[in-house]
Amino acid sequence: MSKQPTSARFRRVDVDEYDENKFVDEEDGAENQLGPDEAEVDSLCGTGNLIEALHAVLKNPPINTKNQNVKDRAEGLVLKVLTAFKSSDIEKGVQSLDRNSVDLLMKYIYKGFEKPSENSSAVLLQWHEKALAVGGVGSIVRVLTARKTV
Amino acid sequence: MSYHSFLLEPISCHAWNKDQSQIALCPNNHEVHIYKKDGAKWTKVHELKEHNGQVTGIDWAPESNRIVTCGADRNAYVWTLKDGVWKPTLVILRINRAARCVRWAPRENKFAVGSGSRLISICYFEQENDWWVCKHIKKPIRSTILSLDWHPNNVLLAAGSCDFKCRVFSAYIKEVEEKPGPTPWGSKMPFGEMLFESGGGGGWVHSVCFSHSGNKLAWTSHDSTVSVAEGGKSATVSSLSSETLPLLCVTFITENSLVAAGHDCYPVLFVYDGAKGSLVFGGKLDVPKQSAQKGISARERFQNLDRRASEGQGSDKELSSLHKNSISQISVLDGGRAQCTRFCTTGMDGGMTIWDVKTLENSMKNLKIV
Numbered sequence: 001m002s003k004q005p006t007s008a009r010f011r012r013v014d015v016d017e018y019d020e021n022k023f024v025d026e027e028d029g030a031e032n033q034l035g036p037d038e039a040e041v042d043s044l045c046g047t048g049n050l051i052e053a054l055h056a057v058l059k060n061p062p063i064n065t066k067n068q069n070v071k072d073r074a075e076g077l078v079l080k081v082l083t084a085f086k087s088s089d090i091e092k093g094v095q096s097l098d099r100n101s102v103d104l105l106m107k108y109i110y111k112g113f114e115k116p117s118e119n120s121s122a123v124l125l126q127w128h129e130k131a132l133a134v135g136g137v138g139s140i141v142r143v144l145t146a147r148k149t150v
Numbered sequence: 151m152s153y154h155s156f157l158l159e160p161i162s163c164h165a166w167n168k169d170q171s172q173i174a175l176c177p178n179n180h181e182v183h184i185y186k187k188d189g190a191k192w193t194k195v196h197e198l199k200e201h202n203g204q205v206t207g208i209d210w211a212p213e214s215n216r217i218v219t220c221g222a223d224r225n226a227y228v229w230t231l232k233d234g235v236w237k238p239t240l241v242i243l244r245i246n247r248a249a250r251c252v253r254w255a256p257r258e259n260k261f262a263v264g265s266g267s268r269l270i271s272i273c274y275f276e277q278e279n280d281w282w283v284c285k286h287i288k289k290p291i292r293s294t295i296l297s298l299d300w301h302p303n304n305v306l307l308a309a310g311s312c313d314f315k316c317r318v319f320s321a322y323i324k325e326v327e328e329k330p331g332p333t334p335w336g337s338k339m340p341f342g343e344m345l346f347e348s349g350g351g352g353g354w355v356h357s358v359c360f361s362h363s364g365n366k367l368a369w370t371s372h373d374s375t376v377s378v379a380e381g382g383k384s385a386t387v388s389s390l391s392s393e394t395l396p397l398l399c400v401t402f403i404t405e406n407s408l409v410a411a412g413h414d415c416y417p418v419l420f421v422y423d424g425a426k427g428s429l430v431f432g433g434k435l436d437v438p439k440q441s442a443q444k445g446i447s448a449r450e451r452f453q454n455l456d457r458r459a460s461e462g463q464g465s466d467k468e469l470s471s472l473h474k475n476s477i478s479q480i481s482v483l484d485g486g487r488a489q490c491t492r493f494c495t496t497g498m499d500g501g502m503t504i505w506d507v508k509t510l511e512n513s514m515k516n517l518k519i520v
Contacts, residue, residue, distance in 0.1 A: 021268070021292075023292055023293060023313065099391060103391065135393060136392070136393020136394065137374075137393065137394060137395055138374035138391060138392045138393040138394055138395070139391075139393070141353075141372075141373060141374045141395060141396060142373045142374060142375075142391065145352070145353040145372050145373040146373070147314070
């Protein structure tokens with residue numbers, strides 16, 4: 001009645017890996033992307049110059065690198081700067097950014113949503129509201145369609 | 151701006167005949183219906199039933215009055231009108247995935263079909279065998295071709311693809327035409343040669359369009375951007391990241407102005423400045439008339455509070471644009487791409503709207519169509 005079933009290990013094989021026509025993203029130069037400069041950002045935060053700190057932390061985004069540590073470090077730094085802002089200053093901070101920076105900020109915000117910590121979601125939601133007012137739905141679409149994320 | 155609702159289902163694709171008295175459209179099934187204008191009404195005059203899968207592309211050749219259709223059943227048919235009946239001729243495309251879009255060349259001696267097989271089929275009629283044959287353009291396409299547009303010289307073809315790039319290929323068929331002269335996009339044009347490729351990244355390229363002169367190429371992408379490239383200026387691509395949802399279709403209405411529409415259900419205008427190489431947002435083209443705000447009674451206020459937890463009149467449930475769902479295709483009716491006076495949009499709400507450029511210009515104060 002019951003036969004010993006043959007191994008079902010084949011069901012765990014990822015056939016897409018063996019597809020010859022599988023789409024592979026182009027590799028851009030990734031070695032030199034180290035993420036934002038920690039020292040610079042810290043010093044600007046320390047002196048209370050938060051808008052400058054925001055600009056500094058949005059420089060050199062680790063988009064192309066495969067090194068997960070660099071990405072995590074960058075995200076942590078961005079989160080630190082965003083939390084340091086007072087609620088009333090968030091809008092001014094967003095207004096000081098140009099179009100590409102707003103898109104980049106949206107990417108970091110959504111990355112931050114992925115791993116919520118104690119207070120981060122509330123802060124990120126406030127930033128999200130202000131960034132949405134400037135970037136519009138289009139900036140969120142660009143976060144969703146980006147092949148290379150922060 | 152006249153809006154006509156044909157169906158309750160999406161209109162997959164449409165095409166107009168030469169004098170705009172008839173429109174061929176696919177009502178989201180395996181057939182093509184042809185409607186004829188009857189005063190203010192539209193009456194169905196023909197039903198073209200041959201495809202076994204959804205019809206994904208229709209194009210009507212104005213001079214030779216032939217219709218080409220392509221479908222998800224991996225086939226394309228060329229229809230000719232004989233004694234008041236449309237007769238199909240099968241075209242073997244040699245593809246193993248669905249066909250996605252089809253376009254007659256300006257001189258109507260060949261047409262191009264984009265498909266999910268990651269290639270473009272260029273089909274032309276071979277007199278000796280009385281048969282349509284096709285040639286493939288394969289390299290370096292890596293994903294489905296979503297949209298096609300021919301250059302006015304009948305040889306160059308722009309293709310937007312799901313591998314995030316917009317490319318210009320040469321579709322020169324020596325059997326049906328002579329060698330083309332040089333263009334700003336290049337001078338050596340053997341069949342299948344790629345003359346331009348946009349940068350990667352971004353989203354699927356939904357729609358491509360050449361300008362009337364063929365020197366400019368515009369495309370819309372799924373990452374909510376519109377881009378314009380000029381032939382000859384190799385790296386000049388002007389992009390505009392818009393704040394709206396992705397745009398699904400675009401067309402030039404003058405040499406420097408584009409109209410695009412998409413998931414936001416209204417068409418928008420973009421203006422391209424060649425000297426500065428910049429693309430700017432020109433305005434939303436669907437401004438509904440503001441209905442008079444009536445005073446809201448106390449009873450209505452409590453009702454709103456009860457139902458919606460807000461006291462205002464919630465009118466965000468209904469879209470204020472003419473189309474109530476995404477606009478999937480836009481076509482120029484009068485004036486060509488150089489001096490368009492009327493264009494038409496069809497969408498997923500089963501409706502078709504004809505827009506009049508003059509009326510739009512007059513009704514919208516800051517609209518400037520260059």
